Amino acid sequence: MARIRDVWINWFEGEENGYNVCPFHEWHSEDQIEVLDQAEIVKVTEKLFDYIENRMEDVPEELLSEVFQKSTLRKNMTRVTLDYCFIMFDGERAMAIDTLGYKTPIRKSRLTPKHERLVNEIMDETKEEKCFDVEEQVPPKEYHILSPHPQYMAGLTRKERQLKQLLFMALDQLYTSGETAEVRYWYTEWNPAGYEEMQHIDKESAWQRLYQEVKHDWSDAHYELCKKMIKGQPFFEKIWNLHHEEEVK
Numbered sequence: 001m002a003r004i005r006d007v008w009i010n011w012f013e014g015e016e017n018g019y020n021v022c023p024f025h026e027w028h029s030e031d032q033i034e035v036l037d038q039a040e041i042v043k044v045t046e047k048l049f050d051y052i053e054n055r056m057e058d059v060p061e062e063l064l065s066e067v068f069q070k071s072t073l074r075k076n077m078t079r080v081t082l083d084y085c086f087i088m089f090d091g092e093r094a095m096a097i098d099t100l101g102y103k104t105p106i107r108k109s110r111l112t113p114k115h116e117r118l119v120n121e122i123m124d125e126t127k128e129e130k131c132f133d134v135e136e137q138v139p140p141k142e143y144h145i146l147s148p149h150p151q152y153m154a155g156l157t158r159k160e161r162q163l164k165q166l167l168f169m170a171l172d173q174l175y176t177s178g179e180t181a182e183v184r185y186w187y188t189e190w191n192p193a194g195y196e197e198m199q200h201i202d203k204e205s206a207w208q209r210l211y212q213e214v215k216h217d218w219s220d221a222h223y224e225l226c227k228k229m230i231k232g233q234p235f236f237e238k239i240w241n242l243h244h245e246e247e248v249k
Contacts, residue, residue, distance in 0.1 A: 018053040049090040167226040
């Protein structure tokens with residue numbers, strides 16, 4: 001098996017969608033950057049790469065057995081052995097994975113451009129023949145408002161993606177607990193020109209129209225709607241403040 005040393009890692013924990021595992025140019029200075037003193041590189045099919053990158057389901061047993069305790073993390077001048085940590089490579093893309101001792105890809109990290117090139121070079125030189133794949137038939141992934149389809153996040157910055165997911169959380173809460181008048185109100189906030197029409201639409205139709213209109217792209221109007229919808233809700237405000245330099249006022 002191939003190995004690489006001194007790899008910078010920025011773990012994103014519990015992310016089932018690859019668009020939330022930020023590329024190097026979106027890393028922040030406050031992110032907890034770690035260094036893998038040594039990491040095992042495994043060759044995988046595009047199918048398995050997509051499966052691990054975009055799901056929180058079990059990694060194939062054969063792969064886990066292959067990488068068991070072969071990667072180490074540098075921490076306070078000491079080396080910590082990680083049970084199931086590896087860098088997967090499908091011939092073009094590379095991503096670091098750590099299961100935290102479980103079977104699912106709990107932590108995921110992109111690599112720096114430098115380390116992506118190194119992984120490519122190492123794998124090209126070793127001519128690794130063994131390639132891991134998903135054995136069983138994998139059903140299409142199901143997306144929903146709390147796990148949005150990648151097309152709704154395409155082209156957005158890290159901050160925009162985070163705020164859009166917060167907006168979706170607020171919309172989901174509105175659907176669950178909001179009254180008809182409240183749903184109509186928030187649609188009018190989004191689209192004032194629709195005020196008259198909204199007075200004759202039931203809750204389900206009003207909410208669906210609001211969701212269908214806000215799920216695409218990101219704009220100042222999205223930003224303002226999100227800011228207004230979360231005001232006065234401590235949990236949502238806390239998330240807002242984690243991703244935004246301003247305080248909710």
